[in-house]
Amino acid sequence: MIRVAEAWIPTKRARFRMITYLNGETDRMPHIALVHEHLDKTQPVLVRIHSECMTGDLFHSTRCDCGDQLNISMDMISVENGLLIYLRQEGRGIGLANKLKAYNLQDKGADTYEANEELGFHPDERNYGDAIEIIRDLGIREVILLTNNPEKINSFENSGIRLVRRVPIITDPHPDNVLYLEAKKNKGHLI
Numbered sequence: 001m002i003r004v005a006e007a008w009i010p011t012k013r014a015r016f017r018m019i020t021y022l023n024g025e026t027d028r029m030p031h032i033a034l035v036h037e038h039l040d041k042t043q044p045v046l047v048r049i050h051s052e053c054m055t056g057d058l059f060h061s062t063r064c065d066c067g068d069q070l071n072i073s074m075d076m077i078s079v080e081n082g083l084l085i086y087l088r089q090e091g092r093g094i095g096l097a098n099k100l101k102a103y104n105l106q107d108k109g110a111d112t113y114e115a116n117e118e119l120g121f122h123p124d125e126r127n128y129g130d131a132i133e134i135i136r137d138l139g140i141r142e143v144i145l146l147t148n149n150p151e152k153i154n155s156f157e158n159s160g161i162r163l164v165r166r167v168p169i170i171t172d173p174h175p176d177n178v179l180y181l182e183a184k185k186n187k188g189h190l191i
Contacts, residue, residue, distance in 0.1 A: 001133040004030060008037075013078035021134055032086040033134050039081050044142040044164040046082030048073035049131040049152050052090045055099070062174035063103070065181060069169045073146050076167075083138070085131045092116060093125025111183035123187070128155035135161055148190045166190075 006019040015037045020030035039045060050057075050073065056066030077084055091099025094116060102115035113123035132155055135143065142162045145152060146169055156163040168190060173181055185191050 001031075001130060001137065003137060009034070011074075011078075013074055016084075019138075021130070021137075023130065029088040031088055031130055031134065032084075033138065034077075034084040034086070035138065036077060036081040036083065039083060041139050041141070044144050044162075045140050046077055046080040046146065046167070047085065047135065047140070047143040048077060048082070048146040048169075049085045049087065049128060049155075051087045051092070051126055054090060054096055062176040063180065064177055065171040065173075068171040072169050072171065076146060082144075083135075083140070085134050087126070087128075087131060089126045092121075092123075093127070094119065094121050106179075111186075112180055113183060113187055124151070126151070128152055131155065132159045132161065148184075150188055150190060 001021045001023065002025075004020045004022050006017055009016045009018040016034040017037065019033040019035065021033065022030050050070055053064060053066035055061040056064045057070050060067050073084060076082065090096045091102065094102070098119055098121070101119055102112065105115035105118050106112060110118055116123050116125070128151065140161065142164050143156070144164050144167060145156070146167050147153065148168055153163065153166060181191060
């Protein structure tokens with residue numbers, strides 16, 4: 001990971017240092033770390049590792065709970081002086097165009113995991129190694145992780161970063177995302 005650029009970003013919630021990271025010189029989609037201005041690395045840090053979801057995060061789609069999870073996390077991170085890592089791995093790592101194709105398959109009865117497989121992908125193509133590298137780069141040794149995803153928890157094994165505990169993110173279901181949430185729960189998410 002290459003730290004590329006950083007600047008102060010005032011938000012409605014708090015003031016953050018936005019830092020961008022690339023996987024290499026030719027990478028054009030940087031991962032983002034939003035570091036609360038009062039983050040204390042000597043204490044366990046509240047961290048949310050969030051994978052990009054343009055439909056939920058930006059356009060507030062109710063088809064998933066991603067935007068809700070991001071907003072809840074930002075509220076908590078703002079109060080607890082934490083860290084958000086925004087990973088550019090849209091659509092469980094298959095990209096936006098393929099995610100939209102997966103939506104069409106879901107509309108025909110496939111669940112979110114089956115749709116990815118029908119398109120020739122693994123059910124979840126995401127990787128959290130970049131987030132671990134970013135946390136290391138920021139000098140954080142202990143985290144309190146905001147997640148419902150066991151894969152994010154597992155990414156801390158043998159990382160040298162101590163996972164103090166997991167904090168669940170509880171969202172209210174929408175009629176549009178009940179089947180999506182059910183599929184996540186059936187595949188092992190802690191919801």
